[in-house]
Amino acid sequence: MATATLRRAVPGSNRNRLLALLAVLTIVFGGVAAWSADHASDRNGSASAQNKALSDNARTSEVRGQVTNAVNTVFSYNYADVAKTEKAAQELLTGKAVQQYNQLFTLVRRQAPTQKQVLTTTVTETAVKSLGSGRARLLVFADQRNTRTDKNQTSYSAAVFAVNAIYANGKWRIDNIDTLAG
Incomplete structure (x- = not known):
């Protein structure tokens, strides 16, 4: 019905x-x-979806911490023991970064002992631009304190540069230094 x-x-x-x-x-x-x-x-499938810096906080923190320590170590030296910094650089850098560092450090090897220089680099901030499959790109902000003990002078400067890092054998190593000089 x-x-x-x-x-x-x-x-x-x-x-x-x-x-x-x-x-x-x-x-x-x-x-x-x-x-x-x-x-x-x-x-x-886009690049942003593949970027673990946006989603993996633990891995992002790990790369930031290890790269910060590497930059603080490699870009600090004491005229009395320049070899110590060079040895640390060989452990913390790899690939193209080793060549870049050796070029930069040639002048340090010559001038630091005669000018009695002590350079202290302190990373103030890092930003992980990309992170994935054992590679990372970071922007590094650092303060530098350069003391010439032969003249009792100290100067301060800021530095901004980018680094590429690779993960191998359980640690992050810097493999390229980009001074952003244009």
């Missing part, structure tokens, strides 16, 4: 229109769902 009442309330042409409308809505919503799924997979 309820079916007969429903059939009378919805004449045949209105029922066909309703079915057609439901079919169109089903196709439209299915298309939107497919487009959304495709769009979401594109985003998950």
Whole structure:
């Protein structure tokens, strides 16, 4: 009896229109769902989705800490024991960074003993730009204190540069130094 009442309330042409409308809505919503799924997979495959610096706090903290220690060590020296800094650099740097550092340190080897220089570098902040699959890029902000004990002079400066680091044998090592000189 309820079916007969429903059939009378919805004449045949209105029922066909309703079915057609439901079919169109089903196709439209299915298309939107497919487009959304495709769009979401594109985003998950993008560079930002692959950047663990945005999602892995522990790994980001690890690379920041180890690179901070490396920069503080490698860019600080005492004229009385320049070899100590050079030895540490060989352990904390790798690849192109070793060559870059050796070029920079040539002048230090010559001048530090005669000028009795003591350079102390203190990283004040690091920002991990990218992190993934054993590679990281960081922006480093540091304060430097340079003391010439032969003239009893101290100067202060700030430094900003980027480094690339690689993870090998359980630790992060700097493999490129970018002074951002343009």
